[in-house]
Amino acid sequence: MVKIFFLFVLSLMLQLNAQENKSISEGTPLQGMRGKTVNLPDISALGNIIGYLSDDPTDSDKNQLSLNEVETAFQGYIYPEMRADIILAIHKHDGDYESEICEAKASFLNLGYGLSGEMGKIHIDFGKINKLHTHHLPMTDRPLVLKKFFGDHELAGQGATLKYLIPVLPFYSQVQAGFWSINAHHHSSAEAEVLAINGSTITVNSLIHSDEEFSPADKVYTFRWNSSFEVGSQKELELGVSGLKGRGAHYKEHKDNVEVTGADLTFKWFPSTYKKWTFQNEWMHLKREVPIGELNRDGFYSFLNYRSNKYWDYGLRFDYSENAFPTISYERAFSAIITRHLTETSYWRLTGKHRNINGENITEGWFQLSFGIGPHSHELE
Amino acid sequence: MKKIFLILFVLCHSPLLAKINIITASQDLRSITEFVGKDEVKVESLSNGNFDLHMIEPRPSMVFKLKKADMVVRIGLDLDMWMDSLINAAKNEKIFYGKEGYVDASVGIELMQKPQGKIDASMGDIHIFGNPHYWLNPENGKIIARNIKDGLIRLKPEKKEYFEKNYSDFCLKIDEKMKEWKSIINPLKEKKIITYHNSWVYFAKAFNMDVVANIEPKPGIPPNANHILYLINLIKEKDVHIILVDNFYPTKAAMEIANKTKSKVIILPSSVGGEKEAKDYISLFDFIIKKISAN
Numbered sequence: 001m002v003k004i005f006f007l008f009v010l011s012l013m014l015q016l017n018a019q020e021n022k023s024i025s026e027g028t029p030l031q032g033m034r035g036k037t038v039n040l041p042d043i044s045a046l047g048n049i050i051g052y053l054s055d056d057p058t059d060s061d062k063n064q065l066s067l068n069e070v071e072t073a074f075q076g077y078i079y080p081e082m083r084a085d086i087i088l089a090i091h092k093h094d095g096d097y098e099s100e101i102c103e104a105k106a107s108f109l110n111l112g113y114g115l116s117g118e119m120g121k122i123h124i125d126f127g128k129i130n131k132l133h134t135h136h137l138p139m140t141d142r143p144l145v146l147k148k149f150f151g152d153h154e155l156a157g158q159g160a161t162l163k164y165l166i167p168v169l170p171f172y173s174q175v176q177a178g179f180w181s182i183n184a185h186h187h188s189s190a191e192a193e194v195l196a197i198n199g200s201t202i203t204v205n206s207l208i209h210s211d212e213e214f215s216p217a218d219k220v221y222t223f224r225w226n227s228s229f230e231v232g233s234q235k236e237l238e239l240g241v242s243g244l245k246g247r248g249a250h251y252k253e254h255k256d257n258v259e260v261t262g263a264d265l266t267f268k269w270f271p272s273t274y275k276k277w278t279f280q281n282e283w284m285h286l287k288r289e290v291p292i293g294e295l296n297r298d299g300f301y302s303f304l305n306y307r308s309n310k311y312w313d314y315g316l317r318f319d320y321s322e323n324a325f326p327t328i329s330y331e332r333a334f335s336a337i338i339t340r341h342l343t344e345t346s347y348w349r350l351t352g353k354h355r356n357i358n359g360e361n362i363t364e365g366w367f368q369l370s371f372g373i374g375p376h377s378h379e380l381e
Numbered sequence: 382m383k384k385i386f387l388i389l390f391v392l393c394h395s396p397l398l399a400k401i402n403i404i405t406a407s408q409d410l411r412s413i414t415e416f417v418g419k420d421e422v423k424v425e426s427l428s429n430g431n432f433d434l435h436m437i438e439p440r441p442s443m444v445f446k447l448k449k450a451d452m453v454v455r456i457g458l459d460l461d462m463w464m465d466s467l468i469n470a471a472k473n474e475k476i477f478y479g480k481e482g483y484v485d486a487s488v489g490i491e492l493m494q495k496p497q498g499k500i501d502a503s504m505g506d507i508h509i510f511g512n513p514h515y516w517l518n519p520e521n522g523k524i525i526a527r528n529i530k531d532g533l534i535r536l537k538p539e540k541k542e543y544f545e546k547n548y549s550d551f552c553l554k555i556d557e558k559m560k561e562w563k564s565i566i567n568p569l570k571e572k573k574i575i576t577y578h579n580s581w582v583y584f585a586k587a588f589n590m591d592v593v594a595n596i597e598p599k600p601g602i603p604p605n606a607n608h609i610l611y612l613i614n615l616i617k618e619k620d621v622h623i624i625l626v627d628n629f630y631p632t633k634a635a636m637e638i639a640n641k642t643k644s645k646v647i648i649l650p651s652s653v654g655g656e657k658e659a660k661d662y663i664s665l666f667d668f669i670i671k672k673i674s675a676n
């Protein structure tokens with residue numbers, strides 16, 4: 001009897017143990033809630049290593065392989081339907097490493113009546129590419145027109161944006177407006193000796209631009225309207241217009257008011273699960289009012305990309321852009337890009353680029369290795 | 382006459398008569414939702430049956446569909462992570478996480494291959510919550526249907542009995558078909574299989590088959606020459622005769638292995654709509670079982 005009882009208890013314990021070993025799904029937490037058991041946000045780190053070659057004798061950055069950028073992200077929910085994304089970066093700028101808050105924003109996913117919003121330091125949603133982080137771009141370098149009109153990095157501002165998904169239309173259509181404060185570029189002064197009218201030399205203070213780039217700054221107001229149409233099975237046409245009004249980054253010296261308008265058109269076709277064609281075009285017009293008059297500049301790029309399977313992408317890009325300065329220059333560039341994807345956040349890429357600047361030819365090449373560790377997500381882009 | 386029009390207009394727009402507008406992540410979930418919801422639902426899937434569910438690219442037109450939805454049914458377990466950004470962008474409070482119209486079909490599934498300990502990318506594109514291809518066990522179809530039925534009742538409690546009945550009918554149908562499918566599979570001698578991706582473990586469990594290895598050395602990592610050689614030797618050693626490849630994965634490595642062994646490559650849909658004949662959840666398994674048994 002004791003043996004039977006013992007065997008019964010033993011079998012019961014074995015059954016209980018077997019039940020404990022079963023793993024039953026309780027559902028899946030959202031992105032930003034992966035570490036739910038210890039209430040951790042999604043934490044990730046991304047690195048971007050760039051090897052750069054150029055036949056431009058004046059280019060001091062050429063023929064180097066270096067870590068171009070490291071990005072860390074902390075992403076999670078702070079309240080129902082409200083999430084926070086903090087993205088910190090250390091990146092190479094003119095040969096030196098600088099740390100910055102890349103983005104730090106609170107997103108209000110549902111403000112009611114189809115409205116949503118973001119607040120904090122944010123990559124401004126202007127056109128198709130400005131909002132994207134370096135590692136997320138389908139190309140190594142940013143298109144010329146963005147560099148000429150917005151500077152070497154993404155145009156990012158501190159402020160807020162309000163978005164409205166239009167409910168009555170039979171297709172996707174969203175409008176948004178934002179106001180931003182963007183830091184002006186720094187200047188320092190140095191003493192310089194100049195020739196006076198009487199032939200003697202005198203010492204004067206002269207302003208030195210720490211940054212020769214042009215970009216909008218100060219109080220900036222933006223607007224974007226983008227729509228999307230399903231034009232067939234697995235075919236999508238996206239159209240957008242953007243506008244920006246503000247001042248120049250060197251306003252104190254140049255007294256320039258700035259307006260940028262843009263239009264973009266993207267066609268995507270997914271012939272099969274891994275194959276994908278993308279034809280993306282973006283045009284921008286810069287109007288810069290300076291005391292001596294008004295500068296009007298244009299630029300655009302066309303990007304054709306073919307993803308042949310899960311791992312390989314092949315792209316071609318044509319760039320044209322005028323500069324933002326009083327003495328106009330014209331630049332055209334043609335790039336060929338090959339990407340091999342390793343995982344969702346890691347890839348290597350080769351880019352060859354031929355530039356023509358006012359008739360002068362330059363050939364450049366890049367090797368890029370971008371890698372990611374940990375769960376990393378961006379909003380729909 | 383005017384009154385009749387007015388009454389018709391009111392009736393047409395009455396929530397009591399309106400169909401529940403449902404968006405699903407996959408065609409399998411669409412099909413099961415239609416079995417349970419029948420005339421009370423209008424269902425659309427965001428993906429095609431012959432697309433890799435890991436790799437769906439979120440698009441604005443999908444946001445538009447979710448914006449209009451009363452309910453969303455997702456696969457969960459990290460397979461459809463692309464749904465997160467879509468749901469956020471749609472700003473539709475009915476389908477936000479935890480709301481009445483949010484259904485995670487994986488709730489209650491007995492998970493397989495849930496990784497333990499440290500997980501990182503050295504293990505490939507691993508799913509941290511467990512293998513997510515759970516719909517390929519028809520028994521799990523019943524759990525999916527239960528989750529969907531609960532969601533439908535939350536949205537239309539007055540139709541509770543209707544949804545309960547449809548759900549019971551679906552479960553009975555699965556039980557009936559399971560007997561039929563097992564009667565075809567059980568007599569087969571070849572129960573050991575190699576699969577391209579680790580997507581057939583739930584199916585193998587349901588039909589007492591044995592997944593010996595995968596052509597991908599690790600999830601999402603393409604095979605190299607060493608791994609192909611390893612598989613050739615393994616197939617010979619374990620006497621494996623079947624290589625299953627989902628119809629969207631590359632077949633080159635599988636063909637190479639088959640040519641050097643006695644094994645045969647069977648290309649199968651792993652989702653409803655992956656082949657013309659696999660038009661719903663039941664006929665998906667009819668097709669899979671028929672293809673396997675024919676080889």
